[in-house]
Amino acid sequence: MAGKCLLGLLLMSFLTAPSFSQDTIYIDRKNKWLESKEGAVRYCVRTYLKKDSIEVRYYNLGDTLLLIHHFSKFTSDPKQCKLNGQSAIYYANGQPSDTRMYVDGKRNGEYLRFYRDGKLKYRCTFINNAREGLVEMFYPDGSIWRTEQFRKGRSKGGHLYDEEGHEVDFYPSERPAAMLPAEYGDLQNFIREHIHYPKEAIAQNAEGRIFVQLAIDESGRVIKYRIHPKSNENYYLRKEVSRFAEEDLMEIKWIPAVKFGEFDKSILTVPVTFNIPKPKALKQ
Structure with a gap:
């Protein structure tokens, strides 16, 4: 019981906003760094974990955790920042909405999306910013929604199912803009x-x-x-x-x-x- 309480305290400390420190950075609507809290819409806390590994946690002004990024370089110039490691975006209830991996600024590795209750919704793998291999999608009850094969970012077809498990007409999982019928x-x-x-x-x-x-x-x-x-x-x-x-x-x-x-x-x-x-x- 004591172990469970300790684990709960650790999780709460992980998700709770830290007190402001020298590495607290205020950010405006245009994602520019500010000298003070005035005009800010959110803030982030930068932590140096080791050489070329910087964890940055973003919060709204109500101290709700929005997302966590890991960088090899993090500066006030967005063009100079380089993602490297795991990133996670959070729902307001503290559950992650998605997690992704970056290597030297490019998406590489497993990508996951979740429902608000933490159940898996979508899973795929990225190689050099492009989907590769199997894409899976799940209904809230865990049953399969979609299976699809990708090669170098292009869909090679797959299968789509309704909530009763019946296969229905397939359409690709990625279409950036609407199309004329x-x-x-x-x-x-x-x-x-x-x-x-x-x-x-x-x-x-x-x-x-x-x-x-x-x-x-x-x-x-x-x-x-x-x-x-x-x-x-x-x-x-x-x-x-x-x-x-x-x-x-x-x-x-x-x-x-x-x-x-x-x-x-x-x-x-x-x-x-x-x-x-x-x-x-x-x-x-």
């Missing part, structure tokens, strides 16, 4: 079929490219859009692309992005190019 054909062809060159823009000899950014939710619906500021500034071209976004792009149920095997939100940038057709040369 196959029934709409190629995206560039879809754009050509639905974009109308404004006659006012033609009269102005206005050409260029308009970028429309779509915010797409986990269900594949466009929840909002915007014309990227770096787009051509012609009013009529922008107006036509806005119409196209509202009347066509927002009506589509897109195939959503996927992250760690689950549907995810994403930003998709669609470029629309306007070029005035050149008149055909007369035959001699």
Whole structure:
């Protein structure tokens, strides 16, 4: 019993925020180091374990542990920091949400994700920042959700199961952005079929490219859009692309992005190019 109490005290001391010390660093919203607590949104505590091994624990201002990183080099310049060793991100209840390994700044080794109660949700291996070999995903009751093979970061296929254990249609566990459903054909062809060159823009000899950014939710619906500021500034071209976004792009149920095997939100940038057709040369 005494041993269990001692273990509990040790765990509490591990997860409880330390008192501020000389190695306490305050951090603002832009991840910049501050001279004092004023303007900070979180802080970290840096501990030198041995040569080329620095443990950094990050806390919010309420002293809740957010994550632990290990570095071979840790400075105020993020570009100079180099992750080396295990990293862990924590839920508010103190349970790790995921753990990962770094070697000389690159992800190498086992990567794990967990449910809030500590049960394993996702497992894979990284080699030089790319997934390699078997990926497994589990339901909260521990039953298998997904098995998938990767080679050099690319999915080679696998199996997907519902909560009753029945195999269902497989989709890759990683898709960085939403996709146009196959029934709409190629995206560039879809754009050509639905974009109308404004006659006012033609009269102005206005050409260029308009970028429309779509915010797409986990269900594949466009929840909002915007014309990227770096787009051509012609009013009529922008107006036509806005119409196209509202009347066509927002009506589509897109195939959503996927992250760690689950549907995810994403930003998709669609470029629309306007070029005035050149008149055909007369035959001699």
